[in-house]
Amino acid sequence: MLGDSLSYPLNSDDRIAxxxxGGLLSVLGVLVIPAFVIQGxxxxVLRGAAKGxxxxxxxxxxxxxxxxxxKLFVVNLAYGLLIAIPMAVFSFALFVPVSVSSNGGSPQPSAAVGIVAVVGGLLLLVFALLVAYVLPAAMTNFAVEDSLGAAFDFSTIWSGATTSEYFVGWVLAIVVGVVGGLVGSALSVVLVGIFVLFYVQVVSYYLFGRGFTEGLSEKRRAAAETNV
Incomplete structure (x- = not known):
């Protein structure tokens, strides 16, 4: 899978163009429209990877x-709100008792609030990581089905995300993104980095799309054989 992903951006006839x-549009992303073009x-890429x-x-x-x-921006925004809203509510819920305690309340509530803050913070962190793990699966399902609703078809998304193929693809995508991002950032000094970063992004999305589709297809195939 990794070898295919690394060669994927270079296999097309117009790969250089x-x-x-892609690199130039990434630089112009602050103008909004180029950012939407890149996202599109x-x-x-997700759709192509899913189709093989x-x-x-x-x-x-x-x-x-x-x-x-x-549409992809809307999907990312919606999943971002899944994290942002609970964090905002949790932070506000902690703010009130902390304010009361700091204004002369007893120390016991402060200790209790501290424990709740730590436990709640850890739970929110786990939830945020879960959303980050599932998001590429949601994006792929949206790309394959060409429907915004597919990005919120949690049954299908979870089915594909809980496969070894998707897990491997997701981990590889993160590793490629981190390593490639560091290399691209370093090379940005000589302008080459912007093209490296775009290449890395394409590779990562290929891994997301292929991992999700292969995992989901294998799970459906196994289920069909079981029901025969």
Whole structure:
């Protein structure tokens, strides 16, 4: 899987143009529209990886890329709120007793609040990591089904995310992202880094898409054989 992912962006006939465009659009992402184009392209990467396509897609039909990019932004925003809202509520719930205690209340509530803060913080951290783990699966399901609703089809998403194929793909994507990100950041001094970072992003999304699809397909195949 790793070897295929590393060669995936280089297999297309217009690989140089694609990487150049992707890198330049990444730099122009602050202008919003280029960011949506990049996001839309990554949707195509997820879709292509899920279909088993050997080469990365090209930057064509930019209108469709922008639409898909906006949809992917909505998906990321929704999952981000799944983390942000509980954190905000939890922080506010702690703020009131801490304020009362600091204004002359007894020390016992402060100790209790401290324990709740630690336990609650750990639970929120675990939940945030779980959302981060599941999010690429949701993005892939959205890309494959070409439907925003598919990004919230939690039954299918969880089924694909709880497979060894997806876990391996997810871990590899994170490792590639971290290592490649460090290399790309270092090379940004000579401008080459922006293209390396785009390449790394494509590789990571390929791993997400392929891992999810292969895992889900294998699980469905096993279930079908069991029911025969």
């Amino acid at each position: 694609t990487i150049l465009i 392209y990554l949707v195509r 396509e050997p080469a990365a897609p090209s930057f064509t039909d930019w209108g469709d890329l922008i639409v898909d990019g906006i």
